[in-house]
């Protein structure tokens with residue numbers, strides 16, 4: 249006997265067991281009892297299109313058992329809006345649920361729907377704080393970062409502490425690529441609306457300085473190198489301007505002193521643009537293929553062939 | 567089809583060197599066949615919302631392993647048909663709401679088992695009805711919603727395009743009819759998802775992620791715009807980012823500074839194959855990594871050595887090995903994740 253079949257509140261409902269089953273061995277099913285019982289009540293209320301407070305309880309129960317079932321979330325939000333339920337209360341419940349089920353993404357879509365409906369009534373700062381709490385558990389959670397971006401755009405938080413937030417996140421882990429991406433978004437996310445990002449020389453300067461300081465902390469970290477390359481491409485500035493930065497961490501003349509394969513890679517691009525720099529670029533590619541990034545030797549060989557140079561020379565050692 | 571993890575774990579048999587690793591084809595076939603007998607486990611029920619996906623993954627793996635008939639065809643047809651909703655879409659399991667992703671998996675299964683004849687008896691003019699269901703989810707900005715809830719994800723857009731393509735209902739497949747969808751709007755959205763690092767995220771501005779790269783590159787490929795949009799320079803930049811996903815263990819990760827995982831060997835490699843840059847991968851090391859993720863005793867593959875096996879990582883491991891040219895495997899189509907000899911029959 250189950251929790252629902254014995255509850256007088258549900259005695260008017262004829263639960264609908266799954267129709268998965270029958271003679272077909274591929275589809276026969278033997279649900280774990282609790283979950284199946286609860287699902288059978290959900291199927292019944294959905295069939296009757298019942299939208300009531302007890303349905304909210306039922307979906308809450310099911311979500312606790314299995315937050316990945318998208319239909320349950322869908323029906324719950326339908327119910328919430330139909331009943332004009334207190335959405336602040338819903339958010340509070342969601343806080344706990346999200347902390348319990350970190351990998352689930354339905355939660356975040358549901359949250360977005362609720363917060364969007366709250367609009368100006370929403371405690372936006374509270375949302376920012378909650379998201380920060382989620383990052384204490386997993387600072388690279390993709391769904392949470394996507395949600396944060398949505399918040400920034402929906403509530404125009406561009407200049408309301410977001411840049412400082414990325415700084416705080418990167419101070420904790422300078423290799424957090426998600427935080428680097430968020431920084432890019434906060435700085436450049438309004439270009440289409442005419443608010444300049446790195447195309448503004450002052451902002452560009454500031455961002456390059458920021459990335460340079462991060463590189464100094466951990467030279468073999470892909471994210472800030474991608475970031476400076478991205479700035480150059482987005483702003484159309486000269487690659488050569490990055491030469492001093494690349495040379496701080498990589499040298500073709502003194503291969504033993506290379507501290508970053510990403511610096512060496514950047515140096516290749518800079519040297520191949522210089523007149524008479526091709527041979528040096530080729531040497532740098534040999535170093536990458538043989539010593540600093542050998543797993544990508546085929547890629548480095550391709551780059552060398554693009555420069556019209558021969559194949560990789562294995563004699564190059566650091 | 568059970569999506570429950572286990573029973574085994576990926577590992578290397580005692581006393582075996584990495585270069586001696588072999589794909590245990592028969593064990594993987596037996597593992598996939600056994601999945602449906604595990605209905606007494608709670609996890610089986612908790613993954614009901616993915617069931618049709620599980621069947622697609624298992625069936626595709628069997629096709630690539632050269633055992634396309636290892637699951638009974640009639641049972642597959644009955645099950646897929648039992649997921650059909652009135653709208654012309656398919657749910658993840660009987661009684662579930664129709665969803666664009668599960669409609670995509672259902673169409674892939676029906677294509678692989680040549681099941682549209684059986685569906686036609688139940689739903690006359692079935693291909694057009696499914697196509698209209700898919701098309702009805704397109705939004706004014708070109709994206710596709712997964713269900714009536716309106717969640718947007720590039721996965722849904724990619725799913726919509728490959729589904730329509732398999733059904734023969736993309737605009738360029740029917741030049742004399744009014745188009746069912748606004749294809750230029752769809753691809754414009756995908757292009758807006760490209761990031762400063764050359765790769766793609768789930769929405770404009772979202773972090774680059776191998777899984778999303780696969781859906782975006784796949785969508786552009788199926789739409790016929792991949793070459794014109796990226797050009798050689800764009801392919802080099804994206805290919806460089808993708809090849810950076812390979813770590814010294816040989817495995818591939820999904821984003822910088824994340825762990826390697828067998829499913830990424832599929833998403834990264836299939837994208838590289840579509841842009842003609844697959845040879846930038848160290849194939850020998852990646853092959854060895856994938857083989858270390860299989861359970862040599864009971865079959866199945868895990869995300870990484872030492873973890874529990876499951877059907878999801880099994881198909882992506884096998885599909886990855888197929889792209890790597892592993893001997894004896896059926897060639898896979900990198901965009902559709904189906905056997906090439908089957909997708910070759912659709913008019914693209």
Ligand SMILES: [Zn+2]
Pocket residue numbers: 827828829830869879
């Ligand atoms: Zn995985």
